[in-house]
Amino acid sequence: MRIRTLGSREFAWVLMGALVGMGPLWAQGDNLLPQPAKTARQEGRLAIAGSFRVALQGYVEPRLRAAGIRLVDRLAQQTGIPMDSAPLTDPAQATLVVRCDHAGEAVQSLREDESYRLEITSRQARLEAATPVGVLRGMETFLQSVRLDQDGFGVPAMTIDDKPRFPWRGLMIDVSRRWIPLPIILRNLDAMAAVKLNVLHWHLTDDQGFRVESLRFPKLHQMGSDGFYYTQQEIRDVVAYARERGIRVVPEFDVPGHITSWLVGYPELASRPGPYTVDRALGIRDPALDPTRDEVYAFLDAFIGEMVQLFPDEYFHIGGDEVTGRDWRENPRIQGFMREHGMKDHRDLQAYFNQRLLPILQKYERKMVGWDEILHPDLPKDIVVHSWRGQRSLAEAARHGYMGILSTGYYLDLMQPASLHYGVDPLGDGAAGLSESEQARILGGEACVWTENIDMENIDAADWPRSAAMAERLWSPAQVKDVDSMYRRLEVVSRQLEWMGLTHRSSSRLMLERLAGDGDPATLRRLAGALAPLNCDVRRRVHPYTSLTPLNRLVDAIPPESDAAREFDHLVKHWPANQAKIREQLSQWKQVGAEVAQLVHGSALLQEDVPVAASVSAVAEAGLQALDYLEHAKPAPKAWVAEQTALLDRAGKPQAEMWIVIVPSVRKLLQAAGAGK
Numbered sequence: 001m002r003i004r005t006l007g008s009r010e011f012a013w014v015l016m017g018a019l020v021g022m023g024p025l026w027a028q029g030d031n032l033l034p035q036p037a038k039t040a041r042q043e044g045r046l047a048i049a050g051s052f053r054v055a056l057q058g059y060v061e062p063r064l065r066a067a068g069i070r071l072v073d074r075l076a077q078q079t080g081i082p083m084d085s086a087p088l089t090d091p092a093q094a095t096l097v098v099r100c101d102h103a104g105e106a107v108q109s110l111r112e113d114e115s116y117r118l119e120i121t122s123r124q125a126r127l128e129a130a131t132p133v134g135v136l137r138g139m140e141t142f143l144q145s146v147r148l149d150q151d152g153f154g155v156p157a158m159t160i161d162d163k164p165r166f167p168w169r170g171l172m173i174d175v176s177r178r179w180i181p182l183p184i185i186l187r188n189l190d191a192m193a194a195v196k197l198n199v200l201h202w203h204l205t206d207d208q209g210f211r212v213e214s215l216r217f218p219k220l221h222q223m224g225s226d227g228f229y230y231t232q233q234e235i236r237d238v239v240a241y242a243r244e245r246g247i248r249v250v251p252e253f254d255v256p257g258h259i260t261s262w263l264v265g266y267p268e269l270a271s272r273p274g275p276y277t278v279d280r281a282l283g284i285r286d287p288a289l290d291p292t293r294d295e296v297y298a299f300l301d302a303f304i305g306e307m308v309q310l311f312p313d314e315y316f317h318i319g320g321d322e323v324t325g326r327d328w329r330e331n332p333r334i335q336g337f338m339r340e341h342g343m344k345d346h347r348d349l350q351a352y353f354n355q356r357l358l359p360i361l362q363k364y365e366r367k368m369v370g371w372d373e374i375l376h377p378d379l380p381k382d383i384v385v386h387s388w389r390g391q392r393s394l395a396e397a398a399r400h401g402y403m404g405i406l407s408t409g410y411y412l413d414l415m416q417p418a419s420l421h422y423g424v425d426p427l428g429d430g431a432a433g434l435s436e437s438e439q440a441r442i443l444g445g446e447a448c449v450w451t452e453n454i455d456m457e458n459i460d461a462a463d464w465p466r467s468a469a470m471a472e473r474l475w476s477p478a479q480v481k482d483v484d485s486m487y488r489r490l491e492v493v494s495r496q497l498e499w500m501g502l503t504h505r506s507s508s509r510l511m512l513e514r515l516a517g518d519g520d521p522a523t524l525r526r527l528a529g530a531l532a533p534l535n536c537d538v539r540r541r542v543h544p545y546t547s548l549t550p551l552n553r554l555v556d557a558i559p560p561e562s563d564a565a566r567e568f569d570h571l572v573k574h575w576p577a578n579q580a581k582i583r584e585q586l587s588q589w590k591q592v593g594a595e596v597a598q599l600v601h602g603s604a605l606l607q608e609d610v611p612v613a614a615s616v617s618a619v620a621e622a623g624l625q626a627l628d629y630l631e632h633a634k635p636a637p638k639a640w641v642a643e644q645t646a647l648l649d650r651a652g653k654p655q656a657e658m659w660i661v662i663v664p665s666v667r668k669l670l671q672a673a674g675a676g677k
Contacts, residue, residue, distance in 0.1 A: 032144050033468055033489040034196055034475035036162035044122035046095070048079060048146060048153040055094030056087045059102050063244055064132050068098065071139050077499065078146055079153045096125045096142065104131035107312045108248050110443065114198070115163035118142060120155050133246040137162070137196055144194075144496070166426065166444030168405050169474040170199030170250075171467055173459075176206035176261070177282065177547055178451040179228035180459060186241055187501045191464055193245035194497060195471040200242055201317060201446055203252045204230075207260035207279035207287070208547040212251075216306045217299070219265025224278060235310045250369065251311045254319025255300070256289035256353050263287055269296050271327040271334060280546040282452045286326040291353035292337040301360045308364045315384060316361055321371035323350055351376040358383075375402065384443065392430030398441040399434070406445040410470050412462050413450045413536040415560040418469040418490060419483050421447070425473060444474050453536040455551050457511065460504040461559050465494035487566070504559075511557035517603035523595040526588050527609070528557070529564030530616045532661045539657045554609045555657040562661055569665040575630070575672065582669075583627055586620045589662070593617030608656045615651045616660055622647055623666040626673040635676030644670055 030039070052075060054068040065087055072085035091097040105112055116129040116138035127138040141162065145155045171192055173180060189200060204211045210224035213231045221229040230238070239249045259270075260279040267274025271290040279285055289296050304316070325346025328334045334349070343349050354374055361368050368374070369384040372393050377400070385397040390408040397404045409424030426442050427434070434442075447467045454462045469486055498505050512524040533555045539545070568585055571578040596613035600606045622644045629636040648670065652663045 031147070031489050031492040032141060033486070033493045034472035035477075035480050035489075036141065036160045037477055038161040040159045042121070042157040042159070044157040045151075045154040046120050046122055046125055046157065047151070048075065048081070048095075048155065050081050050083055052081075052083050052095045053093060054085075054087050055089060055091045055097045057089075057091060057097060057099040059100045059132075061103065061132060064098070064100060064135060066244055067132075067136055067139060071096075071143065074143055074500070075146065078143070078496075079148075081153070091124075094124070096127060098127045098135055098139075099129075100132055100135050101128075101130045104133050107314065108133060108198075108243065108246065109314055110167045112167075112246075114167075114196075114246070115161075116141075118158075118160040118162070120145070120157050120159070122157055125155065133198075136193065136246040140194055140196060144493070164196065164198075164475045165477060166442075166474045168199055168444035168446070169197045169471060170201050170405070170444070170446035171197055171463065172201035172203055172252075172407070172446050172448040173463075174203040174206070174449060174451045175211050176203060176209040176451075178455045179209065179211070179226075180451065180456055182230065182234055182238070184456055184459060185238055188460070188463060189238075189242050189245055189247055190500050191467070191497050191502055192247055194500065195468040195493065196475050197467065197471050198247050199446065200247055200249045201252060201448075202249060203254070203450075205253050205261060206258045207285045208282070209278065210261040212307070212310075214303065214306060216302055217266065220262060220303075223265035224261035226278060232310055239311065248313050248315075249311060250313050250315050250317055251307065252317035252319055252369075253303075253307065254321070255357070256291060256350065257287070257321070257323035258285070258319055259289055260285060260287045262289075266299070269299060271331050280548055282540055282545055282547060284322045284324060286324050288323055288325075288327050289353070290331075290334065291328075291349055291356070292334050297356050297360065300357065301363070304360055304364060304366075308366060314365070314367055315369045316364075316366040317369040317386070318354070318357060318361075318374070319370060320350070320354065320374040321388070323373065325349070347373075350374075351378065354379060369405075372397075375400075386446070388448075390430060391426065391428060391432075394426065394442060395431040395434055395438075398431070398438040401441070403441045403443055405443050407448050410445055410447040411450070412447055412466055412560070413452070413454055415462075415533045415535055417561045417566075418466045418487070421466055422469040422473055422483060422486055423481075424470075425478065427478070445470070450536070452547075453539055453545065453551065453556075458507055458551065458556055460502050461507055464497055464502055464504040465490050466560065468493050468497075491563075508557055508559055511552070512554075514552070515554060515557060515603060515605050516599055519599040519602050520595075523592060523599060524554070524557075527592045527596060527613055527616060528554070528559075529562050530589050530592075530619075530660055530662045531558050531612070531658045532562055532565070533558055533560060534654055534657045534659065538654075542654075542657065553605060553656070554612075558658070565661040565665070568662060572665040572668050575669065579627060579631065583624065586623045586627070586666075589620035590617050590624065612655045612658060612660070615655060616662070618647055619651050619660060619663055619666050623662075623669050626666070626669040629673040629676075630669070633676065636670075636673040638674070641670060641674040 068087040069085045072083050076083040088094050112133050113130045114133050114137050116134040118138050119126045129135045210220045211229045214220045242249050263270045263276040267276055269289050271288050328346050367382050371386050372389045375385050375397055381401045385402050385404040387394040388407050394404045394406050406426040410421055426445050447470045449462050513521045516524055571582050593614040597610055600610050648663050648667050651660050
């Protein structure tokens with residue numbers, strides 16, 4: 001497999017222009033995200049010039065040499081300055097001296113030491129870490145620290161002592177519902193490394209697709225994937241690529257439910273007779289493995305034995321969620337088995353299945369990870385409960401001696417703002433009352449992106465930059481909570497991620513251009529700033545989505561969170577000093593109704609968005625009228641306030657699977673106008 005490079009030298013010079021253009025933003029204090037555990041500022045700065053070189057000392061391995069080369073190559077792109085990326089051995093000739101104490105684990109684990117110390121003076125920078133993974137984390141901090149000011153590029157003098165708060169900091173990517181090609185996985189690994197995430201949870205199988213080549217059971221991928229799957233060599237390449245960046249890869253093969261794609265080629269494993277086809281419908285499905293038959297466990301033994309050769313991580317995610325039990329209830333033989341073994345319901349049967357599966361995993365020296373539903377007192381304490389039900393469920397597992405990771409509050413497909421994810425702490429809410437030893441069992445968390453309503457075109461926008469906010473919650477000290485600071489730094493990181501090859505910004509622009517047809521996409525960009533998509537779960541309740549439904553509408557093109565709407569709300573909160581800017585923004589939104597009505601003549605895809613644009617215009621007009629009253633310093637008539645309040649109530653309801661997210665801000669103007677202040 002050929003790994004994509006970061007770009008050409010010409011791109012680097014374009015990038016330098018972008019850096020110059022954002023100088024004021026970079027000049028604002030600390031831009032590091034996640035924030036380090038301890039930072040001590042000093043006077044001075046380390047200049048970055050064409051003579052920049054990296055020297056490696058102490059323990060050196062190929063991974064460290066490759067990391068040193070990547071650092072210099074990225075720095076050259078980041079500054080537009082040609083540099084020699086070959087690592088040195090003589091520290092006297094280097095700008096950055098890297099010292100690693102000893103080798104890390106052959107297979108990275110929860111126990112890997114990720115701490116590092118970075119000391120920067122006006123003469124030289126020194127990065128020290130116990131292991132190569134610690135070096136990798138420190139290198140990302142160094143790259144984030146580079147700034148452009150009136151003297152050129154440099155890094156402020158400082159000393160950083162850093163380590164993570166939680167050892168499990170993950171991103172789960174679902175490639176089963178909709179196929180996600182390999183280059184997208186690789187660039188997401190680059191992004192994960194940049195913000196110090198360390199686990200790629202790869203959801204590889206579900207009802208809609210089986211995405212891994214199996215030489216032992218070839219009908220799994222031949223019949224269950226629609227031809228879209230990763231070869232075994234590609235899997236090995238991804239695992240190696242991730243290891244180079246200090247990231248573990250934990251595969252998920254969901255059993256005993258979410259299993260339809262398995263059964264297309266091997267219907268004899270099922271709890272009801274076949275034939276089966278790859279499921280196009282979304283949501284919770286009924287098919288399940290038959291836990292009562294020894295042949296099922298023999299199959300799983302052989303399959304897992306094959307897969308552990310591809311995935312060396314000590315943890316193996318079995319899914320285990322959302323088993324309806326319907327196929328078990330409707331099978332008389334299975335019901336007889338349950339009565340014979342004293343099982344009350346399908347939960348007992350699933351616990352039996354997990355108990356049979358566990359020795360298979362142990363045979364291959366793997367530990368079980370599964371969603372909340374796997375929790376059962378008969379399972380050993382070294383399993384990991386992956387909680388989608390919240391901190392209370394996570395705390396319950398910890399009190400019973402089980403390790404856990406949190407994903408509640410980190411579901412990126414729910415299209416919630418970064419501030420919401422940022423406010424979710426694995427040790428908060430229901431887990432706040434745990435003892436110190438119980439808290440230690442909570443290993444961290446994972447952001448999740450389920451792809452029912454996300455595809456290869458907009459997955460970067462779903463993942464980033466919001467994953468970076470979650471990454472800070474899991475890396476940085478618990479007291480790092482300033483939302484305004486997070487958003488300021490998130491903007492810087494978002495731009496850095498785009499320079500690394502992420503498409504979370506450009507994909508939206510391109511999709512809006514497609515929607516506009518031959519018209520001006522600037523109109524749609526202005527409209528998009530007033531909107532946000534609905535929660536994907538809600539979308540599927542109002543639209544008959546399948547895994548083949550095109551995702552080419554406006555709701556698919558707009559980002560999960562509108563920067564324009566958030567900035568507008570900030571202006572409104574301080575409206576007396578920002579009336580001119582507020583009026584300018586509202587005037588632009590007022591025009592989109594008429595402009596979209598014209599665009600629709602050249603784009604059938606925009607038909608459903610004409611009423612949305614008209615509502616945005618009406619909301620903007622209400623805001624402008626409120627400004628008029630405020631400027632005259634007299635209360636607005638009660639009848640007018642009531643009329644506009646009703647308008648905002650109507651506009652605040654979902655339209656075309658989107659929210660008009662400027663409604664709350666305009667409501668604040670309306671309330672101020674009604675009060676005459």
